Amino acid sequence: MPADLSPIDKAKFVAAKRACTYVESGMKLGLGTGSTAAWLVRCLGEMVRDDGLRVTGVPTSRRTADLAQAAGIPVISLDEARWLDLTIDGADEYDGALNLIKGGGGALLQEKIVATASDRMIVIADISKKVETLGAFPLPVEVIPFGWQTSKALVEEALVGLDVMGTTASLRMNGQTPFVTDEGNHILDLHLTRIGNARQLALVLNQIPGVVENGLFIDICDIVITGYGDGRVTVHDINAGTQQETRYDVQDNDNLFADLDD
Numbered sequence: 129m130p131a132d133l134s135p136i137d138k139a140k141f142v143a144a145k146r147a148c149t150y151v152e153s154g155m156k157l158g159l160g161t162g163s164t165a166a167w168l169v170r171c172l173g174e175m176v177r178d179d180g181l182r183v184t185g186v187p188t189s190r191r192t193a194d195l196a197q198a199a200g201i202p203v204i205s206l207d208e209a210r211w212l213d214l215t216i217d218g219a220d221e222y223d224g225a226l227n228l229i230k231g232g233g234g235a236l237l238q239e240k241i242v243a244t245a246s247d248r249m250i251v252i253a254d255i256s257k258k259v260e261t262l263g264a265f266p267l268p269v270e271v272i273p274f275g276w277q278t279s280k281a282l283v284e285e286a287l288v289g290l291d292v293m294g295t296t297a298s299l300r301m302n303g304q305t306p307f308v309t310d311e312g313n314h315i316l317d318l319h320l321t322r323i324g325n326a327r328q329l330a331l332v333l334n335q336i337p338g339v340v341e342n343g344l345f346i347d348i349c350d351i352v353i354t355g356y357g358d359g360r361v362t363v364h365d366i367n368a369g370t371q372q373e374t375r376y377d378v379q380d381n382d383n384l385f386a387d388l389d390d
C-alpha cells in the first residue's frame with residue numbers, strides 16, 4: 129500500500145471492498161456518488177475486468193457515470209433498468225437506525241430515486257460518519273431556482289417549532305455563483321445542529337413549494353458497512369438485526385491506488 133494513503137481513504141476502500149461481496153453477476157446496480165462511492169466503482173471495475181463480473185450500473189450523477197464508464201462498467205439509465213437489485217452509496221451521516229443525511233456532493237435527488245428503486249441499499253462509510261443523532265452535518269435540500277429565496281424563507285419558517293436546534297439555511301455556492309445540481313436546481317444547506325425527529329422533518333420539508341427533495345433518507349438503507357483506518361470493517365444489517373466485524377488486507381490491492389483522482 130502506498131505510504132501516502134491516508135487512514136480515511138483506507139477506511140473508505142475497505143468498506144467498498146466489503147460491499148463488493150454483496151454483488152453477483154447479472155445484477156443491476158445503483159452506483160452512488162462521492163469519494164467513498166468512487167472506491168466502490170473502482171473495485172467493481174476491477175471485478176468486471178479481471179473476474180468476468182457481469183453487471184450493469186445506474187449512476188446517480190454525471191460524475192459517477194464518467195467514473196463507471198472509465199472503469200469499464202456498462203451504464204444504463206434508471207428508465208432502462210426500471211428496478212435495481214442493489215444500490216451502494218456513501219453518506220454524510222448515519223445513525224443507529226440506519227437513517228441518513230446525504231447530499232453533501234449535491235447528488236441527493238438522483239441518489240434517493242435510485243436507492244428507493246432498489247431491492248436493497250447498502251451504505252459504505254468511514255467511521256467518522258456515524259452519529260448518535262442526525263443533524264451536525266448541514267442538511268441539504270434541493271430547490272428549484274425559480275423563487276429560491278421565497279423557498280428558503282418558507283423552509284426557515286417551517287423549521288421553527290420543529291424538533292431541531294437551528295433554523296438557518298444557506299444557499300450552497302460554487303465560487304461566486306450558486307451551486308447547480310445535475311437537474312439544474314440549487315441546494316439549501318440547513319444548519320440544524322441536531323434533528324430530533326428526522327421523519328417529521330423530511331415530510332414537512334417536502335410539502336414546501338419549490339422544494340424538490342431533502343437529504344434525509346429514512347427507512348431506505350438496509351445495511352451500513354463501516355470502514356476503519358486500520359482495515360477493520362463492521363457490517364450493520366438492520367433487517368437481520370446483526371453486526372459483524374471483519375478485516376481486509378488492502379496490501380493485495382495496490383493496483384487500485386494507482387490512479388486515484390477523487
Ligand SMILES: O=C[C@H](O)[C@H](O)[C@H](O)COP(=O)(O)O
Nearest residue numbers: 162163164218231233234235
Ligand atoms: O451528494 C453526495 C452524496 O450524498 C455522497 O454520497 C455523500 O455526500 C458522501 O460523500 P463522501 O463519500 O465523499 O463523503
